[in-house]
Every structure is written in structure tokens, then in C-alpha cells.
Amino acid sequence: MRKTRFGKLSTWILFAMVLALPSIAFSASDKLTQDEAVILSHLPDQQIGKTYPKGKEINVGFLAALSGPDAGWGLPGVTGNSIWIEAVNKTGGLLVGGKRYPLKMYKFDDEANASKALQGARQLVLQHDVKFISAIGGDPANATAPFLTKHKVIYASLVPTDMQPSRPYVVAGGDVTPQCNMFNPLMAKMILPSEKELGRPLRYALTTQDDIMSRQVGAWEIGAAVSQGYDIVYEKFFSTDTTDFAPIVSAVLATNPDVISLCEAWPEYQTLMWEQLYLQGFEGVVAQNYADWETNLTKIPPEFPAARGAIDSFPLMDDPWWGENSWQASFTRIWNKQYGPGAPEDVHRRMTGIDWDHVVWFIPWCIGAQVAGKDTPGEWPSNDAILAALRKMPSFATILGPGHMSGQEMFGIQNMIEQPVPMNMFDLKANDKRIIAHMNFEPWFEAIKPVVLKEVKKRGQHWTQRK
Amino acid sequence: MSSQLLIQTIANAIMASSMYALIAIGLTLAFGVMQMANLAHGHFFMVSAYSVYALYALSGWPFWWAVVAAVAVGAILGVIVERTIFRPLQGDVVSGFIATMGLMFVFEVLVGEIWGWGLSRPIPSPHMGAVRFWGAAVSFQRVLLMPFAIVSISGLLLFMKRFRLGRALRAVALDPEAAALQGININRMTALALGISGAYAGLAGGLMSPIYAITPSLGGHLILPALIVVVVGGMGSIGGATLAAIIFGFIMTFVTTLVDGVTAVMVSVTVMAIVLVIKPQGLMGRVIA
Numbered sequence: 001m002r003k004t005r006f007g008k009l010s011t012w013i014l015f016a017m018v019l020a021l022p023s024i025a026f027s028a029s030d031k032l033t034q035d036e037a038v039i040l041s042h043l044p045d046q047q048i049g050k051t052y053p054k055g056k057e058i059n060v061g062f063l064a065a066l067s068g069p070d071a072g073w074g075l076p077g078v079t080g081n082s083i084w085i086e087a088v089n090k091t092g093g094l095l096v097g098g099k100r101y102p103l104k105m106y107k108f109d110d111e112a113n114a115s116k117a118l119q120g121a122r123q124l125v126l127q128h129d130v131k132f133i134s135a136i137g138g139d140p141a142n143a144t145a146p147f148l149t150k151h152k153v154i155y156a157s158l159v160p161t162d163m164q165p166s167r168p169y170v171v172a173g174g175d176v177t178p179q180c181n182m183f184n185p186l187m188a189k190m191i192l193p194s195e196k197e198l199g200r201p202l203r204y205a206l207t208t209q210d211d212i213m214s215r216q217v218g219a220w221e222i223g224a225a226v227s228q229g230y231d232i233v234y235e236k237f238f239s240t241d242t243t244d245f246a247p248i249v250s251a252v253l254a255t256n257p258d259v260i261s262l263c264e265a266w267p268e269y270q271t272l273m274w275e276q277l278y279l280q281g282f283e284g285v286v287a288q289n290y291a292d293w294e295t296n297l298t299k300i301p302p303e304f305p306a307a308r309g310a311i312d313s314f315p316l317m318d319d320p321w322w323g324e325n326s327w328q329a330s331f332t333r334i335w336n337k338q339y340g341p342g343a344p345e346d347v348h349r350r351m352t353g354i355d356w357d358h359v360v361w362f363i364p365w366c367i368g369a370q371v372a373g374k375d376t377p378g379e380w381p382s383n384d385a386i387l388a389a390l391r392k393m394p395s396f397a398t399i400l401g402p403g404h405m406s407g408q409e410m411f412g413i414q415n416m417i418e419q420p421v422p423m424n425m426f427d428l429k430a431n432d433k434r435i436i437a438h439m440n441f442e443p444w445f446e447a448i449k450p451v452v453l454k455e456v457k458k459r460g461q462h463w464t465q466r467k
Numbered sequence: 468m469s470s471q472l473l474i475q476t477i478a479n480a481i482m483a484s485s486m487y488a489l490i491a492i493g494l495t496l497a498f499g500v501m502q503m504a505n506l507a508h509g510h511f512f513m514v515s516a517y518s519v520y521a522l523y524a525l526s527g528w529p530f531w532w533a534v535v536a537a538v539a540v541g542a543i544l545g546v547i548v549e550r551t552i553f554r555p556l557q558g559d560v561v562s563g564f565i566a567t568m569g570l571m572f573v574f575e576v577l578v579g580e581i582w583g584w585g586l587s588r589p590i591p592s593p594h595m596g597a598v599r600f601w602g603a604a605v606s607f608q609r610v611l612l613m614p615f616a617i618v619s620i621s622g623l624l625l626f627m628k629r630f631r632l633g634r635a636l637r638a639v640a641l642d643p644e645a646a647a648l649q650g651i652n653i654n655r656m657t658a659l660a661l662g663i664s665g666a667y668a669g670l671a672g673g674l675m676s677p678i679y680a681i682t683p684s685l686g687g688h689l690i691l692p693a694l695i696v697v698v699v700g701g702m703g704s705i706g707g708a709t710l711a712a713i714i715f716g717f718i719m720t721f722v723t724t725l726v727d728g729v730t731a732v733m734v735s736v737t738v739m740a741i742v743l744v745i746k747p748q749g750l751m752g753r754v755i756a
Contacts, residue, residue, distance in 0.1 A: 067584040068684060075586060109584075210729055238728030243679060243688060244486070246479040246609070247723040254472040254724075268587050268680035279597040279606045280475070298589040299677075349586070 035330035036087040042327070042363050042397040045370045048091050055099035058380060059106060060085075060362070061124035061133040063117060063140070063155075066109035069240070072267025072292060073136050073158065074109075077358030079339050079347065081105055081134055083331065084359045084366075094366055096380060097373035106130060112211075112266075114143035125151050131383065132365050134358040137162040137172065138213030145170060154383050156361035159264075161216030163411040164463050169383060173407065173416030174360035176400065177289055178217040179441045180313030180421050181263060182224035182452070184287035186444075187423055187437075188259040189228055191285050191309040205234035205257035207248060207265075207273075214264040217289070219461035221263055223452035233257050245269070249276035262288040267295065275299035277308075287311040291424075293432045294350050306428035314353030315400075315422040321435040327399065331356060353433075360399045364417060367396050387415065406442070409449075412463040418442060468725070471602040476724045478600075482609040484716025485616040486675060490689055491696040491708045492620055493667030497545075499640040499703025500660035501553055503563035509686030509693060510574035511665050515541045515672030516681050517578055520588045523676075530593035534673035541669020542662045549661035554654060571686060579683040587680040608677050615674060619667065620709055627705070636660055640703060695735065699742050701752020710750055714738070 032040075032048065040046050062081060064074030085103045093100035106128045108120030117140030124130045130153060135141065137157030145167045148155050152169060155162075160172035173179075185204060195201055204225040208214040214237060222232055233255040238248050252260055260282060262270050270288060277286060278300040286305070291312040296305070315321070317335070322328035335355060339347045365386060372381035372389035381389075390396065391405045391414050400419045407416030421441050424433035445452070456462050468476070494508040515537035523533035552570065556562045582588065594607035627633040638646040639656045647653050679685060696715050700707030715735055722731035742750065 067579075068682065069587070069680060071586050236727045238723070239732050241688060241732065242728050244479075244483055244719070244723075246482065246605075247476060247720040248728060250472060250475045250479055251724040254469060268682075271589065272678075272680065275592070275606070280604045281597075295587075295589045298591040299595070301595060 032087065032090045033334070035333050036090060038327055038330035039084065039087050039334065040091065042367065043094075043370060044367060044396075045374075046088075046091060046095050052092070052095060052098060052100045054093065055096070055101040055380065057104050058094070058101045059104050059124075059128045059130045061120075061128065061130035061153075062105055062107040062135075062358070063110055063120045063124060063133050063144070064136045064358075065112040066107065068111045069266045069268040070112035070136060072295075072352075073290070073354055073357070074112075076347075076349075076352050076354040077134060077356075078105075078107060079335060079351075080331075080356045080359035081362055083334050083338065084362060087334075088366070094369065096369045097377045099378060101380060110135075110140050112136065112138070112140065114139040116140075118143045118147060120144075121147050121153075121155075125153055131380075132156065132362065134362060136213075138211050141170060142212060152383050154365060154386075156358070156365070158357065159213050159217060160407055160411050160416040161213065161220070161461070163407060163413050163415050164466065165412045168387075168413065168415075171361060171365075171387070171415040171417075173418060174364075174398070175357045176313055176419065176421045176441075177264075178220040179439075179445075180423065181217050181221040181261075181289050182445075183313075183421060183423055183439050183441075184221060184261055184311055185225035185228045185230055185259065186439075187311045187425075188285040188287055188309070191311075192258050195229065201229055201231045202259065203233045203255065203257045204230035204259045204261070205252050205255055206232075206261040206263050207234060207236055207238065207252055208261075208263035209240045209242070209266060209269060210237035211240060211264075215459070216461045216466075218263050219456045219459040220452065221261060222459070223455035224448065225259075225261075226455050227448035227451040230259070240266075242269070245272045245276045246280075249273060249280055249282075253280055253282060258284045260284060260286050262286065264289050267292050271295050271299055274305070278304045282308070285309045285311065290314045290353060291426070291433060292352055292354075293426065294352070297431070302426070302428055302431050305426040308426075310426040310433070312424050312433060313422060314357065315424055315435045316351065316353055316433065317356055318351060319424075319433075319435050331399075356399055361417065364390060364396055364398060364403065367393075401438070410445075410463075472724070474601045475603040476720055478603045478605050479724070480717040480720035482605055482612060482716075483720050484713040485612040486609075486671075486678075487692060487696050487716050488616045488620060488709050488712035489612060489667065489671040489674070491693045491700070491712055492623065492705060493541075493664035493671075494693050495697045495700065495703055495705060495708040496623070496667070497660055497664035498697060499705075500636055501549075501563075501657055502558075502703075503553060503556075503560055504567070504694070504697075504702075505548070505553075505661075505664065506564065506567040506690060507548065507570040507574060507686070508664070508668055509688070509690035510571050511541050511544050511668035511686075512672035512675075512689055513681070513683065513686035514544060514574055514578060515669035516590075516676035516679065516685065517582055517588070518669075519673050519676040520582070520590050520681055523593075524588065524590050534670070537673030537676075538666050538669040541672065542666035545661035545663070545665020545668075546658055548665070549658045553657060553661065557657075571690075574686065575683045582683075584683065587682045590677045590681060592677045606678075608674075612674060615670065619670065620705065623663070623667075624705055632659065695739050699739050699749055701749030704749065704751040707749055707751030 065071045066075045093102040110117035121144040132154045137159045141162035157172040286308045317328040318332040368386035368390040372385040395402045403417045403419035406418035421439040427434040518537045518540045519533040522528040597604040696711045700711035
């Protein structure tokens, strides 16, 4: 009798559990907003709402300047990675090989300093076992490459110039550097009067801080400028300790350039250089890799960049060009809700082109893990397998459009994402930059390749020349 | 070099010299009286610049009121540091050196914790325009530095020569024991020296806050050129520091314009080394027997 009652009770409990299962399964996804679901749509196999066994937590690192003059290229990127991780974790984790792996991010401020970057890499890998590191690159990439290669940890740099065949785990290209720099001379030519009208070749000047990233990217940009028929009238690098930009800008202006490229100038330097360009009355086109107008406009009136045809890349996700129902619009809404004015983690600034700049490689890595995971059910795939899977894919989703793996010809290894290159100009009405074109890099590069490679090699910056 | 570039470069050099002089003048005064280098001087500058950020950029105070507040902040910091660090360590140069080095980190961390690490704090230019003459252009904000540098340095020299307190400061700088025997209160004088030194750092930080990128580590970047100027000028010599600031400003600006910024730093440090080899006491420093 007692046994029967217990049997009935257990049957009811079992029945209740069966009924509760779907709600348990969906409880995690209940909180997933529509915008987060849109964000996750880049994943080929996330199976939102379906339950899978839980895998161990997968740690990723953020090793970049979180303070100092280079912080503008590091710190904001933490928000994009966090948005992605939160969305993935709300579904129970990244679905790889039949298991859901929650993601966790560890940060380390390398202050763009090589030795600090190596210290950070050691801490992230040895202490937290990270599998993937978001980074800025340049000198820190050089410093960390041997250690991260040994531990087979992916280092996602912002600049493909960090890539070399001897660094199989350094990946880049997410933010289209240096392709966007290479398009700067072409874009400037569309704004300026023609050589025929002027009766002379157009004059191109480039100045930026003296670091490995600028040397390398600068060489590709100058190569592209030469291929477009420009005379290079100024190509100099300034110390990273520079605090006074007046003499630098005076020297550049003395060469009467039609275009001044600030190339890879760190955000803080760039603002002070824009101020000097305004004060000393430059009248040509100003190009750069990335412009942060919220900060720049504290020093100059908006009419100045509007008149100068200020060119850069790194589009804003809230640019109306993307449309209301786009991935970018969803990202913007999530960002504003989480980090905008009055939000729980208010960062007291507008969203910039760097907020998405690091997650741009993090997402393909997750895509690669899902694809590679099909061959290793129940196990997290190796980074070799992830990269191999990405290389095999003819196309995968990226923030900037359909992408594929490239880079063999330019950097000796197929670790660069190739995708549409958005180009911006400052827009007075918007008081910010706006996308004016999406460029297709590969066919254009094919046409100008001999000239560009010659200039890059002349400056000792081809991957075959760098040790 | 075209005549226009020459004029522009001279104008840039004058402004750079004014900037170096304003930063270094307080440092050399403190050294003269205390016989100890205050390595945290650049951090007084940085804290004062953050005061302008908080009052002007965030709270909407008029810029000049914020600068006055920055001067007060610098002066108060100077007095506190004198009372808590320099006075207990009087005469112990090495301990003073290490203590002020530690103070640099304390200020950096405090400011970072209060106003945040990471991105620099942009301070909008209160005067967004340039003064133009003979084809050269210099921002209003920089032009302001020159009269401030001239008036403040002349004022300090006048104070040291004509006023009783100033003469007492000089006496302490020359021979503290003899000054004490004359009835001069050494502690009061060192507090006054650090207070004035801090006020000068505050003035420089306040005026230059819209020119620099303001971060907690700014003080560390400024102390090296300030020390070069003070050492080349002659430790403790206001006139020497002014002369060295002019030389340093012109070298940095001309070499940057003609060659590049990296070479400019190399040349200025080389010049410092040559000056010290020829005149170890600096351009206008005293030879201590």
C-alpha cells in the first residue's frame, strides 16, 4: 500500500518534471531579446531554445590598451565582446559538437606596451586557460607571438600586418585595416580636383606615431597612394611621447600636400593633430584609419572636418545606412540599453567604431568552432581545426558583410578576413561620420599589386622582410 | 625652410618654451629651497588639470574660475606634501626621491579611481580659434601661455628679490642653517616654497588642460622634460630654468619640424648631456664648494 502510494507520487513527480522540461529548456532563452537573437543569427548552428548537455566554460581574453593614448582602440571593444558573450550565454552557451559551452572573458591592460602584453598573455593563458585573445596588435603582437604560438592560442589583432607564416595563430582583418588605409588615396582622389585641372600630380603626406603598426600599415597606404599617381611629399613618424603637435603639423603643411593622412595615429594624438590642422589652416583632404568625432569635436568646429572631406573607415553601427532591421541596428539597441546614458553600465560616451571592432573576429571564431565541432562531437575543437574550418568556408557572416579567409599573398598566411570595406566621411548634418561607400578590395588590389608591393618592399615592411 | 615656415616654427617654439617654463619653474623653486627633487610635480599638474576637467568640462564652471581653483588645488597639494613627506625627510635626499616617486603612483591611482582609467578626458577648448600673424597661426589657448609665463616668472623673480618673504626663501635656499640663525622659520619657508611650487604646477595644469590629453599618467610624461629643463638650467635657478626652457623649446620644435619628433628627443637629451659635461652645475647653477 505504502509502496503503491509512493509509486503514484513518484509518477506524478515524474509527470510534473516532464511538463516542466520545456519551460526549463526555454528559461535561459526566455530572457533573450529579439535584438540578441538577431545578433546570434550569425552563428550557423546555435539551436536557440533547444537543450544540450553543458560543456565546460570556455575562457577568452581581452589583451589590449585599456588605458593610455592607445586605449581608444582597446577599451571600447570590451563592450562588443561582452554583448556577444551575454547573448551566447543566455542561450546556455555556444553550441559546439553537441554541447553548450558558456563563454567567459578575462581582461588585461597592456597599455600598448610589449612587455606588459607578454605578462598579460602569460596570465591569460596560464592562469585562465583562454583559447582566444582579442587585441590591438603591433608591438604587443610581436612580443606575445612566440608564447601564444607555443600554446596555440589565437591572437586576433586589428592589423593583418602582424600576420606571418611563422605565427599560425595570429589572425586579423576584421576591421579591414590596412585595406581601408589603402582606399584613402583613392577616396581622396574622388574629392580633389584632378591632376589635369591642377596641372601637377596630387601630393600625399602621411604622419603618425613611430610604432610597428604604423610603419607597416603606412607602407601599404603609401604603396596605394603611389599606385594612384600621387607624389609622396611627407612620410615621417613621430615619437610616442609627443605632447606638442604644432611643429609636426607645421612641417607637414610646409610640403603643401593635397592630402594629409594621419594613418594609424592613436585616438588621443589624432584629436590634437586635428586641432593643429584646423588652427594652422589646412585646406586639403584629411584621411585616417579611424576617427572619433565625439572627442575631435571638443577641439574643432564641425564645419572644419566637413569642409576637409574627412575620410576614415570603422563605420558606426547606428549609421542609418545599415537600416532599422539590420544586425547593426540590433547591436546599437543592445549597446544603448546596456552602456548608453542612464544604462546599468553607462560608459558616459557615445558608441564608437571600436565598440564592435574586437567582436568582429570573435564571432567568426565562434562560427569556426561550431563548424569544426561537427567533426569532434562532445569536444571543444582545437584552434587549428577552427581555422581550417573557416578557411574551407566559401563565405561566412561578419559584421561588415559576407567574409572569407584571405591574406596569403599580402601576409603569407590565410588568416585574414576579407570582407566589404566601408568608407566614411564626416557629415555636418549628422555631426558624425557616415558611410559613403562599400569597397571591394580584392579585384582592386589585383590591379595595383605590382606597384604597391614594390613600395612596401622598399620600406622593408613585406612579410618576407620582417623577422 | 620657407619664411612662412620659419615664422610658424619660431611661434611654435616660443609657445613650447612657455609651456616648459611654466611646468619647470615650480619644480626648480622647490628644489632650490628643499634641496630635493619633487618627482610628483608633474602629478600636481595632472591633478590640477583634472580639477579643470571636473569643474569646467563636467560642472559647467567658467574656464577661468576653474583655473583659479586648479591653482588653489596645486598650492594645497604642495603644502600637504611638504608637511607629510618633505619635512619629516628633510636632508635625506634619497628618501625624498623615493617618497616622491611613490607619491606619483598614489596620485595616479587616486585620480584613476576617482575619474576612471582608460580613455583620456577631453577638455573642450574655451577659445577655439587661432591668432594669425605673418602667415603663422597659433591657438588662442597657446598664445595665452606666453603672457602667463612672462608675468608669473617675472612675478616670482620680483617676489624673491624685493619682498621679505622672498628674500627669506632665497636665504633658506643659500644656507638653511645660517637662515635659521637669523630667525627665519625654515619649516614655514619650505611650506611656502612647496605651496608656491604647487600653485605654479596648478596654473600650468589649468591653463594647459585643453591642450593636452588628460589621463592619470600625464604627470609621468611631463616630469622628464621638466627635469631636463631644471637640470640644464641649474637646479634651483629660476633664471636658468627659464633659459633652459627656451633652449629646450626651440630645439624640440625646430628639430621636429626639420627632421622628426624622434630625432628631436635624441638631440635635446644629447644637448643636456653636453651642457652637463661642460657645466656640471647647469647653465646658471651655483657651484657648491
